[in-house]
Amino acid sequence: MSLVEPGAVETELAGHNRPQIREQIDQRFASVERMQAEDIADAISYIVTRPRRVAINELLVRPTEQEG
Numbered sequence: 001m002s003l004v005e006p007g008a009v010e011t012e013l014a015g016h017n018r019p020q021i022r023e024q025i026d027q028r029f030a031s032v033e034r035m036q037a038e039d040i041a042d043a044i045s046y047i048v049t050r051p052r053r054v055a056i057n058e059l060l061v062r063p064t065e066q067e068g
Contacts, residue, residue: 001057002047002055002056002057002058002059003057003058003059004040004043004044004047004058004059004061005058005059005060005061006035006040006043006061006062007035007060007061007062007063007066008029008032008034008035008062008063008066009034009035009036009037009039009040010034010035010036010037011037029066031065032063032065032066033063033064033065034063035061035062035063039061040061043059043061046059047059
C-alpha cells in the first residue's frame with residue numbers, strides 16, 4: 001500500500017469552495033506554478049511499476065516553489 005501526498009495541483013476542486021476560501025487559496029498559491037494532474041499520474045505510475053521487491057510507502061510531491 002502506498003500513500004501519495006500531492007502539493008498544489010491545478011484541478012477543478014478549488015472551484016467547489018466558498019468564494020472566501022477560493023480567494024485564500026488563490027492568494028496563498030499566487031506565485032506557485034501548480035502541478036498538473038499528469039504530474040500526479042506519473043508519480044502513481046512510478047509506484048505501480050516498481051518490481052515486487054520494492055515498496056514505496058509514501059511519496060510527497062510538491063511544486064518546485066511550494067513551501068512546506
